[in-house]
Amino acid sequence: MAYRWFLYLFDTSLRRTCGYSGPTPYWDWSRDHADLAGSPVFEESPEYGLGGTGNCEADCIVTTGAFANFELAWPIPHQLRRNMTLITGWFDHEQPQNRTLGPEFVRKSIERHTGDYFSFQHAMELMHNHVHNFVGGDLAGDCPKALPEEDCRDLAVSFTPNDPIFWLHHAQLDRLWNKVREFLPFLGTLGDGSDARIANIPLSRLQWQRRHPSNFDAFSGVPLHPHKMNESSFDFDANADHKMPFDVQSVPVAPRRVFDTEAWPLCYRYADEEVTVTDGLSEPTTTASSHGSSP
Template sequence: MIILRICTIFFAQLFVHLTHAQGGCSRIVTRRDITSLSPQEWNQVSSVLRRMNDDGWFRYFADIHNREFGNIHGNDHFFPFHRRFLLDFEEIGQRYDPNFAVPYWDELRDSRNPAASPVLSSRFIGGNSFGQCLREGLQSGWTMTYPNGHCLTRNYDRGNQMQPWYSPEYIYSVMQRFGDMHGFREAIEFSLHGSVHLGMGGDMAAMYSSNDFAFMLHHANLDRLWNEWQSWGHSMTMDGRDRGGSSIGLGSQLPHYGDDVGSTMRLGVNRMCFRYQGGTNKRRANALSMVAMPSGSNSSDADTNLGKLPLTMLQKWFPQVAHEAASLGSTNSSSARGSMASGPAFGRALVYPAPLSNEWVSMHKFDQRKVAEIMKDARDFVDEMNRVNYLSPF
């Protein structure tokens, strides 16, 4: 019976694929912040996910991710492959409910204390299981069948807490300083991407990490950040190399799927029939609110505090803000405007993010030198921002 149901959905998916290949999007779904979903909306999402797992689809995706692991990490297929992978998951979910869309987890909002995130509450996906079976949230009581029969586990990297992730300010800086896909991909993959997987542990820290629905929430957020970066003049930016060292361009074929990389580059066209809540913000000087929108915080506070940074700091870490502020005539002509101590007393000092573990670096066959370079960059950013008394509202 399960095999019959999977075959039925497979051929339905083939029809959807052919339809999209022949034209554009007849309908576009919106991927929303998971915390914005009402209980009824989350129940609808949960129902689809449970049925997908019962029919073997979580096994299907874990198998793909595990088999293609070396082809989709540590090289520049990372972003386009995962966009296509999430779309595959979403389209299959739409066979159960045509309104199904993968939510995203705005992890930057929770970067200071990830374990306290409402996403990890029993209302949504549940929290730590200390390496044992997850007992709360969406996947409580589920049997995962890849690579063998087991219950889903999580094992936070600091006991009942997690080490801090990367701040909205740092990721915002990365998005401004890297104009090529290769540099942008490395700076994200070697920072936020890894810290979330490692922080949660359990299945999320394995090569078959898509067993945990946190994977989909996480990669939807990374894709959202990539989409925001693309809207800043990088809509068709694709460069770098694949696992074998060959150059990647828009005509390169994605691992497993075989689609052209170029077919994934723009949302709302070709097969990419989705968008993100809030759209994109093309005015980079005020775009920090697009990177993280924390509940109970005024994201414009971060823009206000960034505007008080010494000009030399803006030029180094936020070159687009410096350029656009200068074009608006709102920067001080001095090379440094001094401490921010006299500014509004809101927010807290930045903290160091968690480094990638040696085991994680080895599992992915990352360039250890490059990983260390990104980690040093992130720590230098924290040091310099704290030195001028920058206070983060996040």
């Protein structure tokens, strides 16, 4: 919920501050789940690639692509880092990170949980966390080597946007949650009990908010992680009209304000066409899809 507004702030800043006028990209990792590291997103070209994994003999600093040796200021001055791995350790039961990123898991996540924001959010959080964990480094909130762990632990979430993959990843999550103007008509169920209207639609066009009218403005204040209930900022009765704080980045915003991406102030819709890029010398390369966004 908050990330949709965060993406809007980022997109608006690119246009107003940098003069950017093109589409805002997303990374449909369900297409690349079998070989995430081989995704075109991680091309090593300095012209259009975001670079691959880092050199972990030197704090996993990224040395390829357009963001090679990219200087960052937070939480301390350091260079962009990645440490791509499918297996991240005991906390994820030694399971591969891509197990929740394939088309089947995505389809089931959208087909189920009708009107149940909490359970849908849980499925989304699995996809969300596993991309962060797979890429590693800044995106995973791994502390720079020069910063003591005890000084960094509480800051981890705050510097995950250091990696440009952050924006492509969260735009994909936003896309999966997104709604369009008309909801799909009910077409009955298939022999396996699945929803026929979902089964007959290409995965690239599936979005949970349009799955059913009761999904559109579904929202729950219940946290996914029970320990969060002890935090002073947690409100068990939070609803779609409560305000989400954004510190110095924005005035507080109610979740209800961001339900409809095609309404003011968001005013964007997602496209599913592939975008072809080229460095002018080699054959064109098909990259992640993008969505158009207007300020």
